[in-house]
Amino acid sequence: MESRYNPADIEKKWQQQWAEQGLDKTPGTPGQKKFYALSMFPYPSGNLHMGHVRNYTITDVIARVRRMQGYNVLHPMGWDAFGLPAENAAIDRGIPPAKWTYQNIGQMRSQLQELGLSYDWEREVATCSPDYYRWTQWIFLQFYQSGLAYQKEAAVNWDPIDQTVLANEQVDSEGRSWRSGAKVERKLLRQWFLKITDYADQLLTDLDQLDGWPERVKLMQANWIGKSTGAHVVFTTETGDEIKIYTTRPDTLWGASFMVLSPEHPLVEKLTTADQVDAIQAYQEMAAGMSEMDRTAENREKTGVWTGSYAINPVNDQKIPIWIADYVLMDYGTGAIMAVPAHDQRDFEFAKKFDLPIQVVVQPEDETLDAATMAVAYPHDGVMVNSGPLDGIAAGKGEGQSVPAAIQWLEDNNKGEGTANYRLRDWLISRQRYWGVPIPMIYCDSCGTVPVPDDQLPVVLPEDVEFSARGGSPLAKMADWVNCQCPSCGADAKRETDTMDTFIDSSWYFLRYTDAKNEALPFAKDTADEWLAVDQYVGGIEHAILHLLYSRFFTKVLRDRNLVSIDEPFQRLLTQGMVQAITYKNPTTGKYIAPGDIADLNEPKDPETGDPLQVFYEKMSKSKYNGVEPRAVLGKYGADTARMFILFKAPPEKDLEWDDADVEGQFRFLNRMWLLVTGFTESQGHQPRITDIDASNLSKVDKDLRRAIHTAIKEVSEDVEAGYQFNTAISELMKLSNALKDAKQLDSDIYAEGIQTLVLLLAPFAPHLAEELWQQMGFSESVHRQSWPQFEASALVADEITLVIQIKGKTRGTITVPAGASKDELEQYARDSDIAQKHLAGKEIKKVIVVPGKLVNFVAI
Ligand code: ANZ
Ligand code: ZN
Numbered sequence: 051m052e053s054r055y056n057p058a059d060i061e062k063k064w065q066q067q068w069a070e071q072g073l074d075k076t077p078g079t080p081g082q083k084k085f086y087a088l089s090m091f092p093y094p095s096g097n098l099h100m101g102h103v104r105n106y107t108i109t110d111v112i113a114r115v116r117r118m119q120g121y122n123v124l125h126p127m128g129w130d131a132f133g134l135p136a137e138n139a140a141i142d143r144g145i146p147p148a149k150w151t152y153q154n155i156g157q158m159r160s161q162l163q164e165l166g167l168s169y170d171w172e173r174e175v176a177t178c179s180p181d182y183y184r185w186t187q188w189i190f191l192q193f194y195q196s197g198l199a200y201q202k203e204a205a206v207n208w209d210p211i212d213q214t215v216l217a218n219e220q221v222d223s224e225g226r227s228w229r230s231g232a233k234v235e236r237k238l239l240r241q242w243f244l245k246i247t248d249y250a251d252q253l254l255t256d257l258d259q260l261d262g263w264p265e266r267v268k269l270m271q272a273n274w275i276g277k278s279t280g281a282h283v284v285f286t287t288e289t290g291d292e293i294k295i296y297t298t299r300p301d302t303l304w305g306a307s308f309m310v311l312s313p314e315h316p317l318v319e320k321l322t323t324a325d326q327v328d329a330i331q332a333y334q335e336m337a338a339g340m341s342e343m344d345r346t347a348e349n350r351e352k353t354g355v356w357t358g359s360y361a362i363n364p365v366n367d368q369k370i371p372i373w374i375a376d377y378v379l380m381d382y383g384t385g386a387i388m389a390v391p392a393h394d395q396r397d398f399e400f401a402k403k404f405d406l407p408i409q410v411v412v413q414p415e416d417e418t419l420d421a422a423t424m425a426v427a428y429p430h431d432g433v434m435v436n437s438g439p440l441d442g443i444a445a446g447k448g449e450g451q452s453v454p455a456a457i458q459w460l461e462d463n464n465k466g467e468g469t470a471n472y473r474l475r476d477w478l479i480s481r482q483r484y485w486g487v488p489i490p491m492i493y494c495d496s497c498g499t500v501p502v503p504d505d506q507l508p509v510v511l512p513e514d515v516e517f518s519a520r521g522g523s524p525l526a527k528m529a530d531w532v533n534c535q536c537p538s539c540g541a542d543a544k545r546e547t548d549t550m551d552t553f554i555d556s557s558w559y560f561l562r563y564t565d566a567k568n569e570a571l572p573f574a575k576d577t578a579d580e581w582l583a584v585d586q587y588v589g590g591i592e593h594a595i596l597h598l599l600y601s602r603f604f605t606k607v608l609r610d611r612n613l614v615s616i617d618e619p620f621q622r623l624l625t626q627g628m629v630q631a632i633t634y635k636n637p638t639t640g641k642y643i644a645p646g647d648i649a650d651l652n653e654p655k656d657p658e659t660g661d662p663l664q665v666f667y668e669k670m671s672k673s674k675y676n677g678v679e680p681r682a683v684l685g686k687y688g689a690d691t692a693r694m695f696i697l698f699k700a701p702p703e704k705d706l707e708w709d710d711a712d713v714e715g716q717f718r719f720l721n722r723m724w725l726l727v728t729g730f731t732e733s734q735g736h737q738p739r740i741t742d743i744d745a746s747n748l749s750k751v752d753k754d755l756r757r758a759i760h761t762a763i764k765e766v767s768e769d770v771e772a773g774y775q776f777n778t779a780i781s782e783l784m785k786l787s788n789a790l791k792d793a794k795q796l797d798s799d800i801y802a803e804g805i806q807t808l809v810l811l812l813a814p815f816a817p818h819l820a821e822e823l824w825q826q827m828g829f830s831e832s833v834h835r836q837s838w839p840q841f842e843a844s845a846l847v848a849d850e851i852t853l854v855i856q857i858k859g860k861t862r863g864t865i866t867v868p869a870g871a872s873k874d875e876l877e878q879y880a881r882d883s884d885i886a887q888k889h890l891a892g893k894e895i896k897k898v899i900v901v902p903g904k905l906v907n908f909v910a911i
Contacts, residue, residue: 055724057688061818065163073832074168077122080580085121087113088560088620090589090597091128094176095135096154098161100629100670100708101590103680107693108626108702108774109588110167114814115770117168118838124581125168126563128175129155132183132486132552134212134229140485140517147485148513151178161680165689166817168834173566177555178485182562184508185572186555187490189604191501192611198245199479201499205314205338205380206478208237215241217478217551219274219596225343228596236341242480242489242548246603250275250472253602262586262622264703267594274595276473279447281457283388283466285309285361287372291317293361296383296471299390300460301445301452303365304437305411306388307401309372310354313337314380321372323358330355330374337376345376352377352400363388364465365438375400383471391427392419398427411437412445412452477600479551484515484523486549494536494543503537509545523547556597557604560584560619572613579615587620588702594625624774627705629696630667631676637664644675667707678708690816691717697776697815719784720819723812726787727823730796730805738828739802745844751793752800753849754870758789759804760845766811767838776815783811810839854905855880857889873900880906 068074089109092102106127113125129151136147143150155176162169175182193199207216211230215237220228227234246253254275257268280298287293293309311318313334322330333355337345344350354375361372377396378387391401391408401408408421412432419428434440434452439459447453460466480489488509490502502509512531515524525531526547536543558572564581565573589597598620605619634643636656643663648654654663670677683692694716700706748756762782769779790804806827813820813833824833849869853876855862863885867876877900880886890910897909 053728055721055819057690057720057818060822061164061166061688061690064818064821065166068168068832068834069163071832073834074125074170075172076124076126076170080122080124083121084124084581085113085116085586086124086564086581086584087116088125088563088584088587089127090587090593091130091175091556091559092158093133093135094129094131094151094154094158096157098158098165098680100678100680103165103692104629104696104706105588105590105626106162106165106167107696108624108776109586110165111693111697111770111776111814112586112588112774113168114817114834115838117834118810118813118836120837124173124563125170126173126175126566127162127167127169127171128173128559128563129158129177130552130556130559131155131176131178132549132555134214134483134485136485137483137517140515144517146513146515148178151176151485164684165680165693168817173563175559175562175566177487177552177559180508180510181569183487183511183555185562186487186550186558187502187507187509188504188572189558189608190487190550190554191490191504192613193244193607194501196607196611198248198607199242200245201240201242203238203240204243204478205236206239206241207234207341208239210235212483214481214483215239215478217553218475219477219553219599221343225341234341234343236339238338241478242491242546242550243476243478244554244603246477246600247472247474249603249606250277250474251470252606253474253599256602256606256618259618260620260623263620264623264625267591267598267623267625270594271599274474274599277470278473279468279470280453281460281466282384282469283364283460285364285388287317287321287359287361288369289321289359291320293317293372293386294384295386295388296469297388298471299393299453300466301434301437301440301443301456302390302393302411303363303388303456303460304440305390305392305409306363306370307368307391307407307409308370308389309361310375310378310387310389310397310400311357311372312378312380312385313374313376315374315378315385318357318374321357321359326356326358330357333374333376340376342379345379352396352403354400354404356404371406373400373404381475382473392421392424393427393429395427395429398424409436411435477551477603479554480546480548481551482523483549484511484517484525486552487511487555488525489546489548489550491546492534492536492543493546494539494541496541497536497538497543500536500538500543506537511549523549525549553596553600557600558608560587560601561605561608561614575613575615578613582614582616583619583621586622586624588624588626591625598623624702626702627700628669629706629708631670631678631708633666633668633674633676634663635666635674636661642674642676667705670708683713687713687717688818690819691720694720694780694816698780699777701777702774719787720816722791723787723808723816723819724823726791727805727809728826730801731823731826731828733797734802734828736826736828738806739799741799741803741806743799743803745842748800749795750849750869751795752798755789755793755795755804756800756845757848758786759800759807760841762786762811763807763839763841764846767841780815783808783815786811807839809833810836851903853880855883855885856905856907857886858909859907862886862889869903873902876900876902876906880908 087109089106113123117123131151136151139150140147207221209216209227209232211232221234278298281300283295285293354373357372359372360369363370389397391397392410410419410421413435414432432445434443443452445452457468490509492500532545534545561573565577601619608614634654638661647657695713765782766779769775786808809820809823821833850866851869852864853867854864865883867879877898893910895910899907
């Protein structure tokens with residue numbers, strides 16, 4: 051008989067047995083009561099980090115509780131396996147990307163298995179495998195057939211380190227690449243795009259359906275989509291050309307005193323007069339090399355050049371000059387604006403710099419604006435002036451105010467129309483990289499761009515490739531691969547050599563899991579519909595926009611192609627907090643110091659300079675020397691302790707501070723559980739004790755213990771239900787185990803009920819230990835196949851006693867209070883009672899005497 055808690059033995063043993071039993075296999079049909087629990091799948095870098103461990107543990111507990119509650123659970127795992135690191139490893143170490151990736155997958159899979167995560171491994175997907183990306187290509191062609199995948203020449207974000215283009219979502223707010231951190235440049239290239247802008251409005255309005263999402267994430271998506279409302283207005287030039295502009299303030303049209311086109315606007319060449327050609331061209335060249343971030347930076351001195359031409363303001367027939375300036379972007383609105391310097395700050399600065407006219411059309415209530423003396427633009431409320439039919443109307447977007455009135459006027463006079471505009475741009479998806487899904491397109495001299503027919507999919511990525519240096523895809527250099535026949539006319543043709551953004555791979559993997567082995571389709575509609583939507587998605591906040599927005603977009607397009615029925619893929623979303631650890635930093639040099647290099651951690655100093663170090667918690671990372679390796683923790687304490695610590699230390703959505711002492715504390719708790727339960731099971735000869743309890747006939751001790759048991763069931767269940775408060779759920783388990791430890795009658799049915807309940811409640815959190823204890827109790831079926839315990843309301847009711855209330859020793863009445871209330875609680879009940887309120891009114895309490903279980907005496911004058 052093993053008398054010590056030895057996680058190493060137990061965990062390995064049960065992991066093997068569970069795998070043999072197929073314990074975590076998904077039920078064939080989801081049925082009425084289904085639950086799809088999903089963690090964001092990892093990039094197979096080779097090693098799990100603590101962030102992964104936390105993410106997957108949270109989802110695992112949820113999946114396990116739902117199974118015990120009788121749900122048919124789908125809980126899959128896979129690999130987001132395409133991407134640049136594999137290519138860089140190939141360049142640096144000469145290992146083919148496929149080999150490197152599959153090695154890493156193997157390594158990470160076994161690390162996941164060591165954590166006791168209840169995945170159905172039969173549904174594992176790897177996005178780099180041809181039987182997955184075949185369907186990624188197929189889905190791309192569905193987009194193409196819907197007119198949602200197209201090519202265009204565009205100024206794109208170019209990452210000079212990774213030598214590839216990036217989507218807007220992949221450039222951070224400082225204009226740097228999400229991957230390499232390089233300052234993004236602009237380049238004019240012909241690229242593939244997905245028309246996510248067609249879905250901008252739905253992606254925005256359907257956010258309202260997502261009750262189970264954090265408000266913060268919904269807000270980030272709404273801001274990214276960036277809906278603005280206004281009008282299109284057509285200006286005619288002296289040359290007879292039409293320039294369409296987008297404005298959010300059509301009511302200020304009477305104040306438009308010049309126009310500004312983006313330097314890339316297609317009419318610029320035509321509008322430029324001979325004497326302005328040189329200046330205009332020089333300016334265009336300069337603007338072309340600048341990033342959007344720099345062009346639109348606030349407080350930057352305005353620059354621009356006059357084209358030499360004029361347009362006619364359609365509301366008052368005024369002749370106004372047409373300029374170009376870099377603060378007007380080609381891919382927002384129409385790439386052209388009317389400038390209203392009195393009421394728009396950028397236009398104001400531009401007018402001041404180039405001495406262009408300023409016309410006030412909104413007058414504030416409490417002052418009088420004078421165009422000649424204004425120091426800044428006035429973008430606020432007021433009354434319309436100098437504005438023909440709008441004069442006297444209140445400025446604003448509301449009903450009856452100037453903006454709707456202006457739109458009405460434009461529409462009545464055929465000069466423009468109300469419209470909405472979105473900040474969201476189409477998704478640039480082609481990458482000049484090798485390790486990704488080949489875009490299934492062929493270029494033929496006579497037929498043009500021809501999609502690869504479905505029956506010729508997948509376009510297989512050749513796996514034995516030579517990498518020489520960074521930059522450029524080796525695909526373009528592989529003549530055998532590039533040269534092909536046109537599927538349409540049979541003539542010699544060439545393949546597209548760009549691959550897809552890896553975010554495409556992850557935009558539909560949750561659909562594939564529902565029908566992972568399907569060879570005829572990416573997934574059967576019926577099957578996908580039965581499992582979807584994902585009931586609980588868990589992952590990092592860093593995907594608030596990118597992955598989560600793209601997945602929503604894919605779902606809607608596939609729905610519109612009748613491939614799936616849902617509108618939204620993820621019913622509820624939990625964004626788990628970061629795992630942080632103690633970090634040591636030299637504040638003078640800014641260098642991070644590894645704790646192992648510090649002589650005295652109580653008084654940490656820089657080993658080189660002797661400077662005292664700054665000590666704080668920060669997200670674990672290699673570069674800050676504060677990472678804790680999951681393997682080390684598992685090796686020392688086992689998976690169950692690691693899981694318990696992670697769940698206990700902080701609620702899932704909050705940051706978690708790693709603390710070795712607390713890990714140790716959880717290990718000790720599990721040891722106590724072991725002693726408590728094995729002590730009991732030995733006394734029972736490892737036979738399950740039948741607990742058919744007659745609750746009407748219990749001793750006080752038994753009643754109290756039973757109340758503790760059922761309170762634990764109630765509290766743990768509620769904590770799990772109410773936002774997955776696993777930390778407080780584990781506190782309840784600790785309370786119950788203490789109550790059992792303190793219990794007097796060990797050989798009773800109630801005690802047996804308590805031990806069994808404790809092990810059942812523990813099962814989702816520490817699955818190996820719970821299984822071992824369950825089996826030691828003499829049960830033959832897995833603890834994970836048991837039903838989640840239900841509490842009995844009657845067991846929660848506490849016994850009551852009569853409490854006498856005295857004032858200065860004289861009995862004034864009695865009240866009923868719960869038995870077992872503490873001294874402080876008794877005093878509070880007494881103070882709150884009507885009797886005390888009545889007799890103590892206006893008196894000062896000098897002393898309170900509490901006789902537990904009997905009376906409270908107030909000494910008051
Ligand atoms: C005239 C005007 C008057 C404007 C005024 C604003 C205030 P949002 O809210 O972001 O949609 N604009 C339009 N297209 C642009 C482009 N391609 N590049 C740079 N600026 C552009 O902003 C819309 C406003 O930004 C539009 O309304 C236009 O200036 C400018 F008192 O038109 B407005
Ligand atoms: Zn052809």
